[in-house]
Each structure stands twice: as structure tokens, then as C-alpha cells.
Amino acid sequence: MTDTMLAFRFVEWGHPGEYREVPVPQPGPGQALVRVAGSGLCGTDIGLLRSGHRTWPDPPYTVGHETAGWIEKLGDGVSDWTVGDGVLVSALPWCGSCRKCQIELENECRSRPAAYGLGRDGGLAAYMVADTRDLVSLGSLDPRTAVPLADAGSTSYRAVRLALEPMRGGNIVVIGVGGLGEFAVQYLRALSDANVVALDVRQRALERAAELGAAHTFLAGVDSAVAVHAASPGGVDAVIDFVGVNNSLRLASEVIGSGGRIVQVGIGGGRLSVGWEVLPRSAQYVTTSGWRLKDMREAVALAQSGRITLTSEHIPFRDIHEGIDQLQRGAFRGRVVVDSLAH
Structure with a gap:
């Protein structure tokens, strides 16, 4: 693994985003370094990069809130995951202490931290760091095809x-x-x-x-x-x-x-x-907005059983700007996934 990587970054309000060389992040306690398989593009990303409205936390950070990949490295204190596990990254972190979190309504967290790709570094890069409590196991599913389950699904x-x-x-x-x-x-x-x-x-x-x-x-x-x-x-x-x-x-x-x-x-x-x-x-x-971790796990189980079909259109990492333009024009049929350089 190199010390740096290419990432697609939100750098300032009203700016379309830029490719930047950044350090490969390192996981802290309770975290995992995820080698990204792919990260989705959707209307939320257009709103972030093109609206100029300060709806989300101020930049800079790496875009990409719909992400799947493989665990590359574990931080201190993590014992319930293994390097190589395929995972979805839930874009909606949760505080874990409010009443909503305590009754497994993480999507209604009342003290929610910034979302991955929408306030903190997301998945449009070779690697990203996530708290392990925000990960859902993919089991037998290939992370490259499972990306849409991380948000849309x-x-x-x-x-x-x-x-x-x-x-x-x-x-x-x-x-x-x-x-x-x-x-x-x-x-x-x-x-x-x-x-x-x-x-x-x-x-x-x-x-x-x-x-x-x-x-x-x-x-x-x-x-x-x-x-x-x-x-x-x-x-x-x-x-x-x-x-x-x-x-x-x-x-x-x-x-x-x-x-x-x-x-x-x-x-x-x-x-x-x-x-x-x-x-x-x-x-x-x-x-309704977002999902509970329970919802994400159940959606993964349906996909594992073959009861739902996962379809998406994939574009190369170098074509993100073009992909956003096409997405805004409605050129894509379904979900759009940017393939990571870390394949």
C-alpha cells in the first residue's frame, strides 16, 4: 500500500469537486480501513457539489456516501471483524447514546455525527476509514455489485x-x-x-x-x-x-x-x-429518510438469498465529472457506481 491515494474531493461551496492526492487514512480505535470496491453517485451528490447551499458541513472532504469494500486494516480494540471481510458502510453514523439509538432507531439519531461523504471523508477514493459499528457484513455478496445497498437499497x-x-x-x-x-x-x-x-x-x-x-x-x-x-x-x-x-x-x-x-x-x-x-x-x-442498521442487514439478506436483483451502471473513477453531468441529464437507467482504483 502506498502512503497517498487519489480522492474526489468537495473543496469549496459551488465548486464541482476536484481530484486530489491525499494521505491514505489510518484507522483509530474502534475503526477499520476499508479498501473501496465502489461508491455510488446520486442526486444528493449533485446537490452537494452544485447547489452552493450550505446544507451540509463545510468542506473539504472526500465525496461518496454509498460505499462497499473490503476491510484492509483494523484499529485497536476491534475483535469482531477480520481483514478481508466484505462490508457495506452505512453513510449515517449514529451517536449510540441518545434514546433513539438505544432502541435501534439509528436513522432518527438526535445527535448524529457528520455523514460519510457528506461531512466527513467518504468512498470516492481507494480507501476510507469508518467506525466498525457503521459496517454491515456482506457475507457472500461481492462488494462491487452490492454498492447500491449502501444507500438506495x-x-x-x-x-x-x-x-x-x-x-x-x-x-x-x-x-x-x-x-x-x-x-x-x-x-x-x-x-x-x-x-x-x-x-x-x-x-x-x-x-x-x-x-x-x-x-x-x-x-x-x-x-x-x-x-x-x-x-x-x-x-x-x-x-x-x-x-x-x-x-x-x-x-x-x-x-x-x-x-x-x-x-x-x-x-x-x-x-x-x-x-x-x-x-x-x-x-x-x-x-422517511435513511435506514436502521437492521434494515440494511435485512436488505443484504434478501440479496444473498437471490430474492432481489442488484443492477447498476458502472463508470471509471477518472470519469466522475462526466458521470455527474450524465446523471443530471437523466442519462442513466438505474444506480450509478464509480469503480474504485483499489480493485
Whole structure:
């Protein structure tokens, strides 16, 4: 191992990011050095690098919040991991001491440290350091193909679990079947007997959703509510909105049935009015962001069993700028993974 490595760094607000030569980090007590297999790119990275808004901690740091790899070195005091283990790095560190963490709701940690790739060094490099409590074992899964589980797959899994809580199935609508929505369709088929209705503005995304198990697919538009009602005998029991704009949330409120649950995942900036008798009787509206470690482990187990399919488009490390441009233009079909130089 060399003393330095190439990393893709967020260097200043409003700047598109830069390749920089940086020292290879070393793990401290309770930490592991992870040799990166790959790290994902998504809309969050675009927001970080191009918006200029100070939503995240100030730079500089290495980008990459959706990362998988192999343990290369262990810090002092670590006895429950082995060099060579394949791991996912949960991008959402947790304090471990607040009430939420103590009841295994790490995604709701009230004293959360900075996220990997979004405040502290992430995975767009050959190596990264992570606290071992933020690692999830991949077992037999190849880290190079498992990368999307580190964010998209786990976020979607948490949303599906929330959608299934009231009814454990029934008629469930998925709005937006891109990278996260594809996972949701698969999880719903694997975990329930739900009648899955998928909507998107892209025909190719709907074709993929049908391949993965959606019973009905519709192009989103002015007649979407009528189509959803026709495909949902007995009423809609849950809606998972991976878009989160005004139109998608309005559609969710128009189709949800009494006692149903709307789960908003998408961060499109939309607003939904709620109140007494605004939604049908006893209907619920919840937002969700991130995942519990339990969710990540269960998603990995489904992938290990072959009950879900992991697909992604891979790009070379040297093409990150081009990849971000293409991602912003919608050129990719699903999740995008940057292959590490550490292969």
C-alpha cells in the first residue's frame, strides 16, 4: 500500500469537486480501513457539489456516501471483524447514546455525527476509514455489485417496511420507479402479496418495474388517479412516493384509502396539506429518510438469498465529472457506481 491515494474531493461551496492526492487514512480505535470496491453517485451528490447551499458541513472532504469494500486494516480494540471481510458502510453514523439509538432507531439519531461523504471523508477514493459499528457484513455478496445497498437499497427497504406496517400487503402504489423505486417493487414482491401499482413519467422505467414484479404500470399524468383506482380493487392501502413533488403528493392524497399510509421518500420540495378530514378517515402521512442498521442487514439478506436483483451502471473513477453531468441529464437507467482504483 502506498502512503497517498487519489480522492474526489468537495473543496469549496459551488465548486464541482476536484481530484486530489491525499494521505491514505489510518484507522483509530474502534475503526477499520476499508479498501473501496465502489461508491455510488446520486442526486444528493449533485446537490452537494452544485447547489452552493450550505446544507451540509463545510468542506473539504472526500465525496461518496454509498460505499462497499473490503476491510484492509483494523484499529485497536476491534475483535469482531477480520481483514478481508466484505462490508457495506452505512453513510449515517449514529451517536449510540441518545434514546433513539438505544432502541435501534439509528436513522432518527438526535445527535448524529457528520455523514460519510457528506461531512466527513467518504468512498470516492481507494480507501476510507469508518467506525466498525457503521459496517454491515456482506457475507457472500461481492462488494462491487452490492454498492447500491449502501444507500438506495436500504432507504427503499425502510420505506417499504413503513408502507407494510398497517396492512402487510393489499394494494400498494409506488410513484417513481427509478433506482429506489426498482428496489421497492422487488421488496414488496419478496415480503408481501401486495398488488403493486407503479407510476413513472418514463416508459422504460415502467417496463423495468413490470419485469421486477409490478402488476400494473401507468405513465404519470392527468388521469393517473383514475387508472390507479381501477387497478386497486377495495382501495389503496399504501403509497410510496419516491418523487416528492407537488403533483406526486397530490396524487398520493387522491388515491389513498381509509386507514392507508402515504410514505414520502422523495425530496422534490413538494408539500401535502393534512388535517382533519383532508385525507380519508384514519389515513396517515409519514416521511422517511435513511435506514436502521437492521434494515440494511435485512436488505443484504434478501440479496444473498437471490430474492432481489442488484443492477447498476458502472463508470471509471477518472470519469466522475462526466458521470455527474450524465446523471443530471437523466442519462442513466438505474444506480450509478464509480469503480474504485483499489480493485
